[in-house]
Amino acid sequence: MLKKKYDVIVIGAGPAGLAAAIEAKKTGAQDVLVIERAQELGGILQQCIHNGFGLQTFKKDLTGPTYAQRFIDELAGLHVDTLLDAMALNVTSERHVYVTSQSSGFVELDTRALVLAMGCRERTRAQIALPGTRPAGVYTAGTAQRFVNIEGFMPGKCFVILGSGDIGMIMARRLTFEGAKVERVLEIMPFLTGLTRNYVQCLLDYDIPLQLHHTVKRIIGNDRVEAIESVQIDEHRQPMPGTEETIPCDTLLLSVGLIPENELSRKAGVALDPVTGGPFVDEEMQTSVPGIFAAGNVVHVYDLVDWVTQAGLLCGRNAAQYAITARKHDGRRVRMKAGENVRYVIPHILDKESLAESAQLLQMRVTLPIEAPVWVEVMNGEERVTRKAELYVRPGEMVNIDLPQSAYDAVQRASELSVRVVRR
Amino acid sequence: MTQEQKKLICITCPRGCALVVTVEGETVIKTEGNSCKRGVDYATGELKDPRRMVTTTVRVKGGVHPLAPVYTESPIPKPRIFDLLAEVRKIELTAPVKFGDVVIENVLGTGINVLASRNIPAKSETS
Numbered sequence: 203m204l205k206k207k208y209d210v211i212v213i214g215a216g217p218a219g220l221a222a223a224i225e226a227k228k229t230g231a232q233d234v235l236v237i238e239r240a241q242e243l244g245g246i247l248q249q250c251i252h253n254g255f256g257l258q259t260f261k262k263d264l265t266g267p268t269y270a271q272r273f274i275d276e277l278a279g280l281h282v283d284t285l286l287d288a289m290a291l292n293v294t295s296e297r298h299v300y301v302t303s304q305s306s307g308f309v310e311l312d313t314r315a316l317v318l319a320m321g322c323r324e325r326t327r328a329q330i331a332l333p334g335t336r337p338a339g340v341y342t343a344g345t346a347q348r349f350v351n352i353e354g355f356m357p358g359k360c361f362v363i364l365g366s367g368d369i370g371m372i373m374a375r376r377l378t379f380e381g382a383k384v385e386r387v388l389e390i391m392p393f394l395t396g397l398t399r400n401y402v403q404c405l406l407d408y409d410i411p412l413q414l415h416h417t418v419k420r421i422i423g424n425d426r427v428e429a430i431e432s433v434q435i436d437e438h439r440q441p442m443p444g445t446e447e448t449i450p451c452d453t454l455l456l457s458v459g460l461i462p463e464n465e466l467s468r469k470a471g472v473a474l475d476p477v478t479g480g481p482f483v484d485e486e487m488q489t490s491v492p493g494i495f496a497a498g499n500v501v502h503v504y505d506l507v508d509w510v511t512q513a514g515l516l517c518g519r520n521a522a523q524y525a526i527t528a529r530k531h532d533g534r535r536v537r538m539k540a541g542e543n544v545r546y547v548i549p550h551i552l553d554k555e556s557l558a559e560s561a562q563l564l565q566m567r568v569t570l571p572i573e574a575p576v577w578v579e580v581m582n583g584e585e586r587v588t589r590k591a592e593l594y595v596r597p598g599e600m601v602n603i604d605l606p607q608s609a610y611d612a613v614q615r616a617s618e619l620s621v622r623v624v625r626r
Numbered sequence: 627m628t629q630e631q632k633k634l635i636c637i638t639c640p641r642g643c644a645l646v647v648t649v650e651g652e653t654v655i656k657t658e659g660n661s662c663k664r665g666v667d668y669a670t671g672e673l674k675d676p677r678r679m680v681t682t683t684v685r686v687k688g689g690v691h692p693l694a695p696v697y698t699e700s701p702i703p704k705p706r707i708f709d710l711l712a713e714v715r716k717i718e719l720t721a722p723v724k725f726g727d728v729v730i731e732n733v734l735g736t737g738i739n740v741l742a743s744r745n746i747p748a749k750s751e752t753s
């Protein structure tokens with residue numbers, strides 16, 4: 203059963219989201235919910251079946267799914283709610299979350315603190331502007347990784363991989379294991395963009411040729427990729443005429459970079475850094491919107507999952523603390539509403555305890571002028587808390603009224619106060 | 627006997643140190659370029675008996691996914707990798723699969739087990 207309001211809601215159940223939820227719960231947040239688009243927890247780690255994860259966190263060389271499993275098991279023991287097969291569609295700056303899911307349909311939830319942990323997505327063909335025909339057989343490396351490692355089908359038999367990032371190199375080995383031929387890995391830069399160890403154990407070990415300073419000039423094929431034309435690149439990133447080579451293949455994989463996934467952050471009004479593509483964050487991993495935190499690849503693209511987990515833990519701890527503080531204030535605050543002939547009231551929200559210290563000044567403007575004696579009345583529903591006489595009111599002149607300390611008891615009973623201006 | 631220098635890249639950790647190993651026949655005389663002592667172990671092992679961790683998938687019947695990821699408990703001899711993959715391909719598990727389940731015991735007589743990397747619940751279960 204979903205609750206209407208949570209202490210902490212986490213969007214995304216990759217290593218960042220799992221760590222944040224676990225730590226939020228351990229820090230003392232009461233209700234924690236993890237919302238995940240996929241049908242299971244773990245995020246991208248579930249398709250990263252190779253080893254190399256967790257050397258720092260666990261001092262062990264784990265596979266991606268094993269690394270994830272440890273956190274999934276820990277989460278299971280902590281009474282954290284999970285909503286799987288669920289897509290967070292929108293988030294407001296007030297931390298109102300709109301979610302649609304198989305199990306619960308469309309729901310709106312509120313949370314005292316929100317953690318954004320949506321990870322990143324891969325750059326696609328459109329983002330790198332590859333010329334040529336648009337046949338079948340062009341995939342991002344991550345999509346192919348999902349097909350081969352989770353869904354169990356091979357996207358082709360003979361591959362060229364563009365980009366020497368880790369995902370591309372790891373896929374080169376993986377496809378070789380599954381009986382495919384990887385003709386070439388092309389890298390536009392003059393250096394390897396992934397880890398050297400992956401060059402050794404994924405390419406060198408299986409004699410897969412890597413060409414630096416090379417890229418795909420165009421894709422050949424009508425219904426299906428038949429070949430790609432590669433070309434060498436000079437120091438100014440210009441293709442060198444005469445260096446073209448036609449490499450027959452039926453599939454091209456793109457491993458050309460990751461971008462933080464920040465559609466939701468944008469909707470919530472979170473300020474983004476144009477350099478990282480992720481939210482601006484402070485040392486607590488809080489974004490520019492109070493109560494909204496972010497961790498993992500949604501902030502910047504990490505190369506080691508251990509650091510993602512660290513960021514998730516930090517974020518979860520601070521989100522929980524924020525929620526605990528907010529919870530203390532929950533019953534203590536009254537909303538100030540504009541009643542009859544009042545346009546707005548400042549402050550919007552009043553701490554009930556503030557009256558124990560001193561009277562509180564309320565300021566407002568009226569909607570319409572009244573050139574006759576009026577009452578300015580502060581109401582709790584039908585109960586009048588205080589009032590003040592004015593000889594006239596005009597929109598151009600601000601109206602002030604003190605909420606006296608004697609109103610303390612009346613205010614304690616209220617969850618909302620309204621101010622109205624009526625004829626005497 | 628004449629000394630020879632071999633170039634290797636240590637793959638023990640992501641740092642990937644470039645090693646220069648001086649050998650005399652089968653014996654390692656000296657290792658340079660390593661940032662920690664695991665580099666020496668790597669060089670010795672890589673020249674005598676190169677091994678790799680192998681991760682792949684095995685078919686699963688009745689699971690939430692048609693495959694379960696598996697890994698070798700410790701690195702296996704490099705020349706046997708494709709034999710191992712062939713062995714794994716022969717197998718089909720039945721869900722539920724539990725994390726750490728032994729999928730193949732003592733694979734190819736290496737004394738090394740192939741283990742499941744994660745849980746694969748049966749289709750109706752949740753986990």
Ligand SMILES: Cc1cc2nc3c(=O)[nH]c(=O)nc-3n(C[C@H](O)[C@H](O)[C@H](O)COP(=O)(O)OP(=O)(O)OC[C@H]3O[C@@H](n4cnc5c(N)ncnc54)[C@H](O)[C@@H]3O)c2cc1C
Pocket residue numbers: 213214215216217218219237238239240244245246247250288289290291319320321322323324343344345347368369372460463466497498499500504505506507510
């Ligand atoms: C294809 C690919 C392969 C990678 N391979 C490796 C690797 O081999 N080794 C390595 O160290 N790192 C790898 N990385 C980097 C890896 O992503 C990070 O190490 C780590 O997994 C990031 O964790 P995260 O929790 O930030 O994001 P993720 O693991 O990506 O988790 C984000 C989660 O948020 C969910 N989500 C997103 N939007 C919504 C929404 N609106 N509503 C609900 N849920 C949502 C997603 O479904 C996903 O489960 C890879 C990344 C990608 C994209």
Ligand code: SF4
Pocket residue numbers: 636637638639640641642643659660661662663664665666668
């Ligand atoms: S020598 Fe040490 S630091 Fe260098 S790659 Fe090997 S294990 Fe890592």
